[in-house]
Amino acid sequence: MTDLLNLVDWSRAQFALTAMYHWLFVPLTIGLSLIVALMETIYVRTGNVKWKNITKFWMTLFGINFACGVATGIILEFEFGTNWSNYSWFVGDIFGAPLAIEGIVAFFMEATFVAVMFFGWNKVSRGFHLASSWLTAIGVSLSALWILVANAWMQSPVGMTFDPAQMRNVMTDFWAVALNPVAINKFLHAVFSGWALAGAFVVAVSCWLLWRRSNIEAMRRSLAIGAWVGAIGLLLTMWTGHGSAVQVARVQPMKLAAMEGLYNGGNGAPLVGVGILRSSDEIAAGGDPMLWSVEIPHGLSLMLDMNTTGYVPGINDIIAGKARGADGTEITTESYAERMVAGAEAKAYLARYNTARANGDSTAAAAYADSVAANFRYFGYGYLDSPEAAVPPVHLTFYSFHIMVAGGALLMLVFLAFILVYWRRRQMLEKPWLHIAGILSLALVYIVSQAGWIVAEVGRQPWVIQDLMPTGAAVSDVPVSSVQTTFWIFAVIFTGLLVAEASIMVKFINSSAKKNIETQN
Amino acid sequence: MDNIANLQAYWWLLIAVLGAALVFLLFVQGGQTMLYGKNSVGDRQMMVNALGRKWELTFTTLVVFGGAFFASFPLFYSTSFGGAYWLWMLILLSFVVQAFSYEFRRKKGNLYGTRFYDILLFANGLFGCVLLGVAVGTFFFGGDFTVTRSNLLDAASPVISRWGPLHGLEAMACWKNVILGVAIFFLARTLGALYFTNTISAGSAFTRRMRAITGGNGLVFVVFFVTFLIVLLLQGGYREVDGHMVAENNIYLHNLLNMWWFTVTLLVGTLMVLYGVFRSALSHNWYGGIWWAGIGVFLVVLTLFCIAGYDGTAYLPSTADAASSLTIANSSSSLFTLRTMTYVSFLLPVVLAYIIYVWAKMNASPITEEEIKSEHHLY
Known part of the structure; x- marks a missing residue:
């Protein structure tokens, strides 16, 4: 590895x-x-x-x-x-x-x-x-x-x-x-x-x-x-x-959060004009990720949909499964941990599909293919070791x-x-x-x-194809x-x-x- | 037309056309290897500028050849490029240095001197031709690779196409591939000399020298090419029958016999090359050799690609695992993509038309020392 x-x-x-x-x-x-x-x-x-x-x-x-x-x-x-x-x-x-x-x-x-x-x-x-x-x-x-x-x-x-x-x-x-x-x-x-x-x-x-x-x-x-x-x-x-x-x-959304250094989002998210981020270790230990910043209050929410109170998820929110709805409100979606499970399941079903197909069992193969399709949206997460592995280099x-x-x-x-x-x-x-x-x-x-x-x-790291293939699975031998x-x-x-x-x-x-x-x- | 087998065949034909055009256009590379020797500074200036107005066509054809392979046969792209790493990297390097050498070689402030860029042009001419020949040789003589799609499910080692430990170096050491590479190198030099004869008006001494180079290099090319043909006709390979790879002796000989029209194109092409080369070498006032030899080369290379890939033949035989061998059926894009790309390919005649039109306009009069002196943009 x-x-x-x-x-x-x-x-x-x-x-x-x-x-x-x-x-x-x-x-x-x-x-x-x-x-x-x-x-x-x-x-x-x-x-x-x-x-x-x-x-x-x-x-x-x-x-x-x-x-x-x-x-x-x-x-x-x-x-x-x-x-x-x-x-x-x-x-x-x-x-x-x-x-x-x-x-x-x-x-x-x-x-x-x-x-x-x-x-x-x-x-x-x-x-x-x-x-x-x-x-x-x-x-x-x-x-x-x-x-x-x-x-x-x-x-x-x-x-x-x-x-x-x-x-x-x-x-x-x-x-x-x-x-x-x-x-x-x-x-x-x-x-x-x-x-x-x-x-x-x-x-x-x-x-x-x-x-x-x-x-x-x-x-x-x-x-x-x-x-x-x-x-x-x-x-x-x-x-x-x-x-x-x-x-x-x-x-x-993870890329946007990294662009703004936004770890914990919310309604009416500010836009950072200038800022200095704390080190990764300090951020992981908790507290304000920004050592110093000049922010425009509500600026990020305003920029995204001309609404000062719109919801913008931060890095931690996205990992936890929070997202921004089409109308700018907070919605819940799959957490990264759940996506990793879905990705692993997609791969497991794909393995079973291969076996069924090799054995000539078309009924089972069709069923497994459906299961692969149902979980394929998060296929790439099946290659990750932890939810944090899906966070790009923020600094x-x-x-x-x-x-x-x-x-x-x-x-x-x-x-x-x-x-x-x-x-x-x-x-x-x-x-x-x-x-x-x-x-x-x-x-x-x-x-x-x-x-x-x-x-x-x-x-966009770690993705070579968003959510479907991380760079680690894309390389040559x-x-x-x-x-x-x-x-x-x-x-x-x-x-x-x-x-x-x-x-x-x-x-x-x-x-x-x-x-x-x-x-x- | 609109089923996947037909579209695969169509796209293999397009790959063959691009490959054949590329080998013809290697006259640029061949010409780059003969800039020095007995040529005066003025001769060299005309030669470089004659080639410099065409180098981008060769380069673009190589890029499109790669892009078309990616689009139509992505498993080849991932297996050969990702596996025979050193072979393709060296080909790339040899072409990269060409791209800027023309533009930089005589510019003031180029830091390394004209001779340095001319050496790079020579290196491109030599290694580019030989290594492209080696790469095409793997279409017949195989590569040390396996393809296991289920590897994709192994997070620790997900690569589906794996090549042997030498990663293309072994292809460069295979004497059969090298014979083809050397044949292409001397062919490129021959075509380069024919192009100079056709394009440059620099007096009888220059033309005599080019005709001599045409004859000498043409002879060496014929020796290596005939050797390659003999080796090829004796070569075994794999044919996909009912989804299984079946070993077959003399597979390319069988392909020529079974698809007799390719025997015709091979013979016609070979005769045209011989006519173009040797009439040009022996004549004092005939300048059309580049076209006879060029069309002949196109036909011969087209034929070689066709017998490499058609009729279920594995066009990239695996020496490590027969079942992993690539055919146009098991390595192609989907029906949808091939169909979509086919619509795009209908633009090719338009592209060809404006290339021919511009070529004719730009080559309407031969290159002379006077013309070079009056030129604003010089290489």
């Missing part, structure tokens, strides 16, 4: 490493592809060649980043098989379909038209080139759609049933999977956050060149587009983020969530400030402190973006030493890749400072 835990931990670490590096590159690809397409549209509509050259400047940065996203993306896809082989079998019937659609619909579109985007300036018409830039941007976003459909399904499994004969889940409703509200919200949240990240990137690079008093007109124009795309993206990210929290309250989830929210709010102020300055006080764009603020916003947006993913993925080895190989490659990318970008941006971007690209 210890070995299995080690294997699970290292497999998770490897997947997290890959996903986090991937998520450094992908949102920039998503957002920058849109910004490049917008700039090229201005060029095609106005015929102003300066815009063509500005487009090429940002397209070069897009290209440097694009390759890194591709490199890390392929590993993620294959790691579902190499490191999570049991998972691949258990839900491959449902999960594989979005991945295949992603390849057929999105990746080929991206791969084909990105070549025209980079190399087609002298080979195709202006209209065809512009269409290629937009198709690349659409392809990039479509890639995000299907992988997020798959990810959302893991957080909120719908449109499937368990087939005891094959010992796996099978899809019964494709549209329920594809149009899962969690998936739609997650997709929009991820894409809009990509706009915000790319907006901050454009603002930061523009500010850097403005600070160096280079290409002032081109960078001011770029900065305006970056700030607008960033502000709109971030506003929409906040909107979908709220939608996401409401959905989390419905389908993953990491709590701090990540609050860093994301606070950082996002600060970033919005930065975008709005730049929009205001560009609109009403353009002479202020010469102020070095404003340039520094723009440059620092790049670090901020990456911290916010990574924190968001940590909330989404750490907050690989020696832990093998996973450790590949973890370090990937860590070295990704870090080397990131450093090289950053170095190339800095060099390119600095070399651009010495020339006129509007005429020399």
Whole structure:
């Protein structure tokens, strides 16, 4: 069991490493592809060649980043098989379909038209080139759609049933999977956050060149587009983020409780603005989990259903079987201890079903299959040792969530400030402190973006599929030493890749400072 | 069409099509292994840029090949990928380094120098081809694994697919797999040289050199491929009959005889490859070899996949437990998923159409030094 835990931990670490590096590159690809397409549209509509050259400047940065996203993306896809082989079998019937659609619909579109985007300036018409830039941007976003459909399904499994004969889940409703509200919200949240990240990137690079008093007109124009795309993206990210929290309250209440550090809930639950959690041991010993906090009274209840007295269960309440009803009132459901019993029974009935089927006793097999179905909702709890094992790492989830929210709010102020300055006080764009603020916003947006993913993925632990399969049951049968080895190989490659990318970008941006971007690209 | 056996066959065909397209597109990898040698800096620049405009297609085809396998035959995905861990990880690593090498190799500030990225491209060309060949070899020569679905009920050890202790290293040590891997490597080099001949206009010396490489590598490929074919026709395997795995000698020979149309596609494909390669090697002014050889390769690989999986043949025979061997029937997705995915697959002709259209547009004129000099985005 210890070995299995080690294997699970290292497999998770490897997947997290890959996903986090991937998520450094992908949102920039998503957002920058849109910004490049917008700039090229201005060029095609106005015929102003300066815009063509500005487009090429940002397209070069897009290209440097694009390759890194591709490199890390392929590993993620294959790691579902190499490191999570049991998972691949258990839900491959449902999960594989979005991945295949992603390849057929999105990746080929991206791969084909990105070549025209980079190399087609002298080979195709202006209209065809512009269409290629937009198709690349659409392809990039479509890639995000299907992988997020798959990810959302893991957080909120719908449109499937368990087939005891094959010992796996099978899809019964494709549209329920594809149009899962969690998936739609997650997709929009991820894409809009990509706009915000790319907006901050454009603002930061523009500010850097403005600070160096280079290409002032081109960078001011770029900065305006970056700030607008960033502000709109971030506003929409906040909107979908709220939608996401409401959905989390419905389908993953434990994650919401961890996000808020809420151990003991109740009616009119407060929203923590800032806070420091006590250590896990201190919390387990009883008392207030918060060492210090600034809270908005009734804020959490209000946020979930515009009702200041609505019930929100805490971690201890959820373990004890308390839940929030559709109308925001407290209801009683199965406690985690009862879910563990149900999960164990589902597994026991499944074993008996197998025996009956092997013996050719179809009547008994049918009866056991019914019993499996009756208990399958909590199948995953049958793998857990204790109810507490179903609680995610609260501290990491709590701090990540609050860093994301606070950082996002600060970033919005930065975008709005730049929009205001560009609109009403353009002479202020010469102020070095404003340039520094723009440059620092790049670090901020990456911290916010990574924190968001940590909330989404750490907050759902221990589940790889909510309530049905814990990570411990999803791994491959690989020696832990093998996973450790590949973890370090990937860590070295990704870090080397990131450093090289950053170095190339800095060099390119600095070399651009010495020339006129509007005429020399 | 709308029953599970037909849909399984349809999806195996799609897997075969993607696999065949992938092997053809490995000309990118083959080309990457011949950047140095007698090529001038200018030649190398044109070669890299000729390949660089296509590398994403190969890469995407590999990704879609994996995704399609996951969607249609998830038990293969979980058994082979999770079991032959080192084989797939090394394939992945070899392709990961390719993805950024093109973009970074000549950029200022790339930290490690152009030569470093070119070495990575060479490594991708060499190891990517050989290891993909080894992986495809396991379709015929098997893997050291068992599948026990009831393991799922054991909380302490729930993994259903278990591979032997070497986790894919043994597949790399199997000489039969290696023969296929080496054959694919030399095929990729041959196709790479044919692609350069077709795409780059760099003077007669360059073209002569490419034609010589085509002939030399083509010959080595033929030797390894014929050896592989002989080994394959002598190879035994398993066939699923009434739900049981039955051992059968010369199973692939029998498949070729029973499904005679595959013998035809194999022969036609082989002849097209030979024609494309050797006419190109011997001619001074014929540039169409890549298309003859490319279509031929497509047909041959398509045939190999088909005889690996059709007619109840176990496409991943288990050397540890015959009953665990995977067939397209016992490893596929459900009827519902296959049917749904089939509707999506109807988009493939559209995808193929725009790929061909864009390819034709972008390759309308050959790559020259002048064209490279005028290009904004360079590798």
